[in-house]
Amino acid sequence: MGKHPPSAPASLRRGLRLRRALTFGTLLLAGLAVPLRALPEAAKPACAAAPSPEAVLRLLNATRAVGAVCHHAGSAAVGAPLRWSASLAAVAAAQSQDMAALNRMGHRDSQNRSLTERLAAMGYRFSAAAENVAVGYPSLDEVVDAWLESEPHCDNLMNAKVLEFGLACSDARSGGDPGENRYWTLVLGAPPRVR
Secondary structure, three states: OOOOOOOOOHHHHHHHHHHHHHHHOOOOOOOOOOOOOOOOHHHOOOHHHOOOHHHHHHHHHHHHHHOEOOOOOOOOEOOOOOEEOHHHHHHHHHHHHHHHHHOOOOOOOOOOOOHHHHHHHOOOOOOEEEEEEEEOOOOHHHHHHHHHHOHHHHHHHHOOOOOEEEEEEEEOOOOOOOOOOEEEEEEEEEOOOOO
């Protein structure tokens, strides 16, 4: 995953990070191709100790409420609050575990299924769906910041059509720094519209 162009003027990006930092008590800067700084082992919890659905909801909904500029010359997009979906979390967990087992990041699983095929296999019916994946970010804050810096990933996060999400991470068993081999999957969706 290469470094994507900044999604907003630096002052606006700093403002978003600062507002999020004040809300969540931490300011972490992440770039998609920037090496992650070394953190003490105690600061790198295993994915088993990943944030709770409530913590993820607070972070993503605060981000959507503040808004983000996902395009160079675009205006800030604001999204409605999301709700947690156990079904989408299961799809996200399966993809993260698959990527960690294969030690490669991608939107297709080991059976070469796309997101829509994986959702169908889980019985999740939808009117909209999107997926963000990442590797090498030790914390939720860092991976969300990286997604906000990437135009297509930011578009997915701020998409007004999605109403619910599931998020998971999985650590590859290969050696290396904890967090360096951490695979993240965010699946966003909306159930079919009732007519």
